[in-house]
Amino acid sequence: MAEEIKTTCPYCGVGCGVIAKIADDGNVSVMGDPDHPANFGRLCSKGSALAETIDLDGRLLHPEIAGRRAGWDEALDLVAQRFLDAIAEHGPDSVAFYVSGQLLTEDYYVANKLMKGFIGSANIDTNSRLCMSSSVAGHRRAFGADTVPGTYEDLELADLVILTGSNLAWCHPVIYQRLAAAKAARPGMKVVVIDPRRTMTADIADLHLAIRPDSDVALFLGLFEHLIANNAIDQNYVAEHTNGFAEAFASASGVSFNEVLELTGLPAMQLREFYRLFAATEKAVTCYSQGVNQSSSGTDKVNAIINCHLATGRIGKPGMGPFSLTGQPNAMGGREVGGLANMLAAHMAIESAQDRDRVQRFWQSPAIAERPGLKAVDMFKAVGDGRIKALWIMATNPVVSLPDADAVKAAIRACPFVVVSDILKTTDTAPHAHLLLPSLGWGEKSGTVTNSERRISRQRSFIDAPGDARADWWQLAEVARRMGFADAFAFASPSDIFNEHAALSAFENRGNRDFDIGAYARIDKAAYDAMTPFQWPQPVGDDRTVTRFFAKGSFFHPDRKARFVPVEPPASDRTSADYPFTLNTGRIRDQWHTMTRTGKSARLSAHIAEPFAELHPRDAMEIGVGNAGLVEIESPQGKAVVRALITERQARGSIFVPMHWNDQFAAKARIDAVVAPLTDPFSGQPASKNVAVAARPLKAARYGFAVSASKPQSLAAAYWALAKADGGWRLELAFDHAVEDWCGWCRSTFGIPAEIEPLGYADRQSGDLRLAFFNGTRLLAALFLAREPVAVARSWAISQLAADHGDLRKRFALVAGRPGADKPDPGATVCSCFAVGVNQIVAAVRGGCRSVEAVGKELNAGTNCGSCRAEIKGIIDGCLAAAAE
Structure with a gap:
């Protein structure tokens, strides 16, 4: 009889429930958990392939010092001593941790506690800085706390869903399927997609606004002014629950409709229709993701969106509100424990002396960081110029994922002492470390994660730890003990850490902080192991049924009112004669981050097997690149070489390249080596969506x-x-x-x-x-x-x-190189779940299938995770259009 373990997917911020089935022979299979309220049994292609990624190929199984195998005691003694030596000689700010949204909350908590409360520096930052820190900054400016007001259900209850800077179909596929199902059930629901590219998500849209890169602020300033001009302001809500409306109005009124047209590049008819829809539709949700956040004006974009929702009182009510969709499985959990360099644990503020005192008293720590630490990009600049003497990188691959990646590689190589904790020995970052520590992977580690709607779920272990691999929290606690902090880090299990984390969230809270899970501060190990998914807040003694924030105000600024934030359109065109194209980087459907997990799956590589650059046909013709030719992308920072994908889905003058490929899977495709280290001044988030580059063909013999x-x-x-x-x-x-x-x-x-x-x-x-x-x-x-x-x-x-x-x-x-007539070529894979190719779908359409459902009935394509349904629809539409000519 197969054993079934309920756990949580380790990919995007949707936080889908997964059931892992372990057969008597040890083989693992996965299915969606029908009882999990994030996905109700659905899984995307990546989640469906999880069992294909848990082998030991390339695994780091033992500590290694300078390439030789070592024991844990020797390795941990070395970490503690080198960090202590650096602190003694150069002070606490000479050391740093760079952590990850792949960590569990318990790992994150111990890392943050050690660095901020015992080492006494805030030099701990996370790769979540690269995906959602502008949302954090925007939330804190507007709400007084990093609070996500709504829930996934709001997308299903809304009459208007705006997806801005979000390729939901590929990056959050299960939420996309929930939205698509809601729209099918209520055809009157409207969907607006705001994105310079026509992505697969745009195929569900009633209106696609192909704005110019980084013109979001202008777009929403124009919307704000339109709402005022058309009496769509909720004056009671504004008067009772907000401050700063007049200043925000002044900034919006300084941008005319014609200026918005000029800045966004949109047709007047489309712009008016978007503004009309928003003004006329009370139940409106605006979802935003990396296209908003990954910008030098990302925080202002977030506040421009929030301003429109505050002005209309459309926040915290069913089917209404601004909604930040996080990129990683535990970006939210990291925010809860203060994993960012400019935050304290439990959503407390590092700039607040009162909060610093409170956290220090709770931890009974010898020191507390008194100022924000170095954010990710600045941290690696400090590594490069010698200010950081000892660096610990956990569960992330910055040589691939950070902007100016070649400079990051050089910085790591020059650092006097680098520790890397990871599950793989074969990442681009690992060879440059002095010490490698083997960590547990998905299926081996145990703890909690928090998804984009504030829902905390358990990740549970169902595979024995391989070799000498150990949990990240255990590694950190052992180093803390060796640094002289044994009593404060005497954790015996993840449940001990979670209890302390929950207790801190309730400590001297009294309802004046949003994050409070005090109800879980005293649960025992058995209750922790049996924990079912729940949304915060969950204060002690409060049987909460309210899962949304701010419908009746009660924000977290001292006066309990929200703040309108005046914003101005940025200068967004960075191109020049030498670098005439705008590079936009991002994700694709079947790969994840730097491919250390998904690259193991043949099924996931079948859809798109090599790095590519999306080019508009006229741009490709002008630079002399043919279809499937090779194109070199160059900026002052570096170069990459990828395959040309010529498509009218791409806007003229723009190029899209995925961020996943690394030196393990391609010769020169680390696209973040091309991205400049330009960041948002408030959040420190890199601008990965608007990079000036040159493009030219790479001719081959x-x-x-x-x-x-x-x-x-x-x-x-x-x-x-x-x-x-x-x-x-x-x-x-x-x-x-x-x-x-x-x-x-x-x-x-x-x-x-x-x-x-x-x-x-x-x-x-x-x-x-x-x-x-x-x-x-x-x-x-x-x-x-x-x-x-x-x-x-x-x-x-x-x-x-x-x-x-x-x-x-x-x-x-x-x-x-071609099959016989009895073995037709299936063509490039479209449906990864059932290995259905484009030629098979075309044949089905020619055989009479005229809908996605009909193709699914014939071939099964699109009937599992649904991630390919938009692509199938595009193939059907193309076939029918060709037949009609």
Whole structure:
């Protein structure tokens, strides 16, 4: 009988419940938890593939000091001593922690307590700085606290849902499916998508506003002025519960409608329709994510949105409010414990002497940080210039994810002492550490996470810890003990930490702080283990049924009133003659962050297997890049080389490149090496959506595609992109010169024994070359080369890794690079869950399927996680439009 463990997904901020099933033979499978109120049983493609990512390939299993295996005592003694030495010689601000939204709340709490309360510095920041710190700053300015007012249910109850800077269909797929289902049930619901790109999310939109990059402030200033001009202000709410309306109105009235048109680049008709919809629709929710936050004006964007909701009283009521969608599974939990350099635990303020005193008394600590620490970008500048002498990086990969990533790499390499705690030994950051500490991964660690709607859920362990791997909180507590703080860090389990965290949230609270889970401060280990998902606040002795904030005011400024924040449109065009394009970075559907987890899944790599740049057709033509050609993206910070994806979904003058690829999976695709270290002045969040770059074609002497049963090694090529595939690996290639001995190149790259002779052919006139190596009836590797990007039926070629090749005709078909008539090529994967390709969907449409539902009935595509439904609809629409011509 399979054992079932309820846990929580480790990917985005939706916080989906997962049921892990462990069979008698130890095999793990996953399904959505139908009882979890975030997802009600739904999972996206990434969540559905979780069981495919828990192998030990590449795992760090033992502490390593300078590359040699060490024991925990030696490793932890070294960490404590090097940090103590740096503090003694250079002071507390000479050390730093860089942590992650991949940590559990309990890990985050111990790290924050050690750094701010016992070391006495606030130099602890997190990769959550890169995704939601502008929301935090905007909330604190407007509300007096980092409070998310609403719930996911509001998206289903609203009559108007505005998605700004959010590709919900790909980045928060389960919430997108909840919204799509609500819209299908109530066709009168309107959806507005605000995004320079036409993403898959725009396919659900009644109105897509393709604004210019960073013109959001102007757009919402214009909306604010329109609301005033059309008597749509809730004057009672404004008078009773807010301050600063006149100043906000003055800033909005200084921007005319024509100026908004000029700044946003929108047609007047679209702008008027958006303003009319908002003014006329009481139940309106504005969801925003990285497209708003990742900007040098991100905090002002957040406040421009909040101002419109405050002015209309549309906040904290069912179906109404501004809603920040966090990017990581525990970005919110990190905020709760003060994981950001400018916050204290339990949503207390580091700039408040009263709050600092309160936290210090609760912790009974010898010191408390008296000023904000270094935010992420500034922290690594301090590492680079020598101010930081000892650095501990936990559960994140800054050499890939931080802006100006090559400078970050150089800074880490120059730091006198660097510790990296991670589950993998093969990240881009790990080789530059002096000490590696093996951490627990998803399925092995136990604790809590908080999702975007303030819902706290348990992550539970169901796999034994591999090797010497240990929990991050345990590593931190052990170092704290060795630094002389044993009594304050005598935690025996995650439940001990959670109890203390909950108790601090209630300590001297009296209802004047938003974050209060005091009701959980005394639960025992059994109750903690059995904990079901709940939303905060949960004060002691309060049977709360209210899950929203601010419908009747009660904000967290001293006068309990909200603040309108005057904002002004920023100068948003950063392009120049040398750097004429605007780069926008972001996520794709089936990969996560820097691919350390999702890169293990062949299913997730099937949809998009290599890094790419979305270019408008006219831009591509002008710079001389053909479809599937290679394009070099350059800024003053660095360069990247990716595949060109030419599409009219992209606006002219703009380029989109995903942020996931790293040096483990591609030759030169770390796109954050191109991003400038420009940040928002209030939040410190980097501007990853508006980067001035140049783009040019990268010509190659030969292009290649290969499949291999074993992982390729020592890739000698000007360009390569590697991805896991069923039965082995797939590899895209380009060479700046023709290799004299391609057989030798294959033997070296794919580990082919010398006694195995290839089957193949070469066409000197066309430049085409095909080589395939077989061991008995099994394919070891195949290489396809051409002078142009290789036209090979890739999905079919990959499937040959698992095929029997006893029939000589099948071997010749492989060398030809195309299947026979009896084996149609499924085409590029669209539905990862059921491995359905574009050619199969086109065939279904030609066979009579005229809707996404019909295609799903025929092929199962889109019937599991639903992430591909927008893409399927686009294929159907394209086929029907072509048939009508």
